[in-house]
Amino acid sequence: MENHAIEFRGITKRFGSVTANNNVDLYVDKGTIMSLLGENGSGKTTLMNMLAGIYMPDEGQIYVDGKPVSILSPKDAFDNGVGMIHQHFKLIDVFTAAENVALGINEGKYDLKDVAAKVTEICNKYGFDIDPAKKIYDMSVSEKQTVEIIKVLYRGANTLILDEPTAVLTPQETSKLFSIMKTMKEDGKAIIIITHKLNEVMEISDVVAVLRKGEHIATVKTSETNPQQLTEMMVGRAVELDIARKDPVNPVPRLTISNLTCRNSDGVVKLNNVSFVANGGEILGIAGIAGSGQKELLEAVAGLNKIDSGSIIYTPEGKEPAELVGLSPMKIKEAGVALAFVPEDRLGMGLVGGMGMTGNMMLRSWNKGKGPFIDRKGPEKLAADVFEFLEVKTPHIDYPVRKLSGGNVQKVLVGREIATSPSVLMSAYAVRGLDINTSYVIYDLMCEQKEKGTAVVFVGEDLDVLLQLCDRILVLCGGEVSGIVDARTTTKEEIGLLMTSVGGKEEN
């Protein structure tokens, strides 16, 4: 029998008191695409990072092509024919594509022209379109990912690991990537794709390995399984995938946004002529490829992003409509507009990692009251309430939130925002990195707010969730509204199409 391309035996990795991987036995064969499935925090990326030489296992042994190997550094990984495409690209901004590729090579004469020629060769073989002399900072996300793949192929890797490669891609780019993966598979390469999107698992992979809480649950053939079974393995028990969505009661316009245009800090237009209405008692979902203007839209409403033109009319319950454009973030917040934004690193915005729960509650109230001193009593009580009602797991209330697990961090953030009883609650990626159970706690909180009459704006990544949670879905594409659809009647395909084409312009 042919050797496995890669085999893990008894791999354990700990970070301080947290066990990220526990006694994992797992293998993948050549010419196979394996999905590594698991919720965030299940140890997928950590396991792969050990194969890529980023981390070292505390216990256990990795075999490549049947031989025990010791991978202490990324270089060792390359020497063993393993290449990883990380979720956060490992590229150097001020270098060209060719220079980035050349970084990984340590043999032969150093000749950038030669590298560029070979890059073009690889491009032709697999159908990429990359200019080797282009600087990374001038590239789109998908181009950067292509450079990453070229880097790995250039080195002649036999095993490729892709860490959530589709998160940043359009559906078209995704299908292109998948066809490339199939070509590589036919080349005899072993491919591991880390993902938590079930539809992708079903579409691309031959086998699925499921991790849960750092342990390997099972490896099954894709053809012999189904999404429901995979979900159960991932979560550990049967999960009801339904969200209790009630019909909106008496929706009234709360936010009326017309012709909103803004730029980001580099002066690039990120929102172009955006108009829509968010109603009280309704959840408005916002869909779009990452970076389509979701962040800027929410920040613009919250007063955090400068607005070029347009208006945001806010109509609180029983009050006169008021213009929000031009008000300070503080004023907007005091008027009842809350923003719970969970950035990629979870802590970069909205929370102060080094402070405890009390310190983080103060973010909302720090300038209340007269005089130079800060009030701690109110935030302390709020922290205690959030701690109790949302069951935040923390050693004590002043324990730095940075050291809490992702789910608990988000509970602190969302809990604080809801505690202000806002009349507009905007949340972005509120369930990012959460396990399914905690995600549902958050969804329930959103629904609860909606039933109270709050206008909820929910920016999400997972279309399935948006379809089940929201009442209407606004789709952003390249900073423009490409459509607003009824979540109850639309389909994923329709939204997918809207995500990539503005207002049907490309339909003819």
Added chain:
Amino acid sequence: MNEKTPFIRIAKREDASKKRIWTVRIAAFAVAILLGMIIFVIAGANPIKAYGVMITSSLGKKSGIKQVVKNAIPLLGTGLALAPCFRMRYWNIGAEGQITMGAMAATYFALNWYSKMPSAVLLLVMGIASLVFGGLWSAIPAIFKSRWGTNETLFTLMMNYIAIGIVAWLQGGPWEGKPGSQIIPMFDKKAVLPKLFGVHCGWVIVLLLVAFMFVYMNYTKHGYEIAVLGESENTARYAGMNILKVTVRTAALSGAICGLVGFMTASGVNQTLQSGVAGGVGFTAITVCWLAQLNPFAMVAISFLLAVLSKGASGLQTTLSIPASISDIITGIILLCMLGCEFFINYRLIFRDKQAKNGKEAA
């Protein structure tokens, strides 16, 4: 386990115990003292005797203690001034220049207004002038930092030399006393800080500053803003804080206190203005502040220790004729050891044989 496993691996330590923290720090200090002994041996002195001289000449007599306090005042004052900047992760290494500008502003009034008002008023005016000038000098890089992201470490560094150059010019030009002397005239008695227990009353001011800084950093809205901004600019914006205002205000406060230190040194110690009024205090204070981990009370202890060293070293020069620059060497060694030892508090080392054992157990 295979042989390629490195002999030592490094891992982050979550929460080191108090006991461990202090054991490590005391050990580092002991190492520094031992290294200092080697320096003495190389210099041809008996290290025990040398340390003895350092202690007796600084703490053994009243005049020594007075000098120590005098040396500690600017170090402590400047260390305190820098604390909010560092909490904000704003690298103000321009204390040297801010001290100089503060001293310059105070000197202007000392030279020109001494005949117009009583001593107390004059000193008050000088103090205010030094606060304003130190603050303004420090605000300039802060404005550029928060507006355009100009690197403040390098900018504040440049501002030091510009400030010192300006005073050097005043010293040899417009403010020169006797033509050709390159010296600014001595202050009138009215412009000299009065003494309290034999040392100019600056020590009372810095002790008050210790309390002020402790409260300011921990219990005020400003302190909270600074802490949030230091953690994340995005979060600060999100919380409705005005980044520009907080940055500039904090840098200005820091510079103002540095300016006040300059006033105290010029008026209380030198009784005139020299381009070297800061004399490296601005740099040494950065290490004081950092080693104290921004804790005002710890700064008292550290600045006192460094002051003992420098006074002790001048004792060495007179009794054992060892160059006083040895105090800088020993100060440097202590600082480097203390900086290095933090590693053993924040990280732990994992040795290979221990790891191998774990591996076997698992197998």
Added chain:
Amino acid sequence: MNINIIALIRAAVLNGTPLLFGTSGEILTEKSGSLNLGVEGLMYMGGAFGLMGVFYYDRAAGAGANAFVAIMIAILCSLLAGMAGSLIFSFLTITLRANQNVTGLALTIFGTGLGQFVGEQMRIKVGGNVAISNGLKVVFADGVFPKAMQEIPVIGPLLFSYNIFVYIGIVIAAVMAYIMAKTRKGLYLKAVGESPSTADAAGINVTRYKYFATVLGGGISAVGGMVYTMTIAGTVWNHTGLAGEGWIAVALVIFCLWKPLNAIWGSILFGGLMIMYIRVPIAFIPSQIYKIIPYIVTAVVLVIVSLRQKKEDQPPASLGLPYFREER
């Protein structure tokens, strides 16, 4: 006003040479992502140890002292002193992950102290100024090219009339520029300074590159200190020491936008600005104001660079930050 342009340029070049070493060394250091603010201390150490080496060689060899050997001793002593100093810095910041700014400043305190101490000790031992015998003195100041070449009008004094360190400095900067632009090692070094995690993932030994660049860079900077004492200060140690040369070198790194070739003309320009007050006295600009021009110019460059936001002109992206692979 009678200004001898050729003499002015000559003086600028000679005066800029210690800066050229200091700056080239610090560029190498900063390219690897280490911000070593201890240059002043390193240059002090280089100045003192370089002088000490030559001084003792002079005493031991007496009249038989060889010019070449003396120069090599000077370079070697200062280089080793600087490398030792920056090894301390590297160990603390790279291995022990101490804060770079603070460590650099502590190194400055230590290095200036040590430099002064060594210089003072020599002075005490000799009982007066540490002086090198006249025979050796000229070795450091004299031009390396034959008299005939030096006497070619205009070109001679401008290009061929300098002491050996001027040419060594230019060669070092040029070689560094070549390595960074054209070799794999240079690409790796830049990668480490821009993004250590990326370099690490590419299989580059980040720690080794950082150590190498920082230690060698510190050594080169320290040679600049020796060049200062042996040429500008006239082979004696005086109590003012190096008077801020190291800080100007740090400033010059910014002015040069981290490019070694710019350091060549940049150091001449700064060297010129530092002596302008003697050579080109303008009545209404006092000499002390001349002296701060380099700092003002650097501050302005710093501001312009941050305003323009041109990616290529920015400091190495990881400058001043520690790197730990398993950071989560």
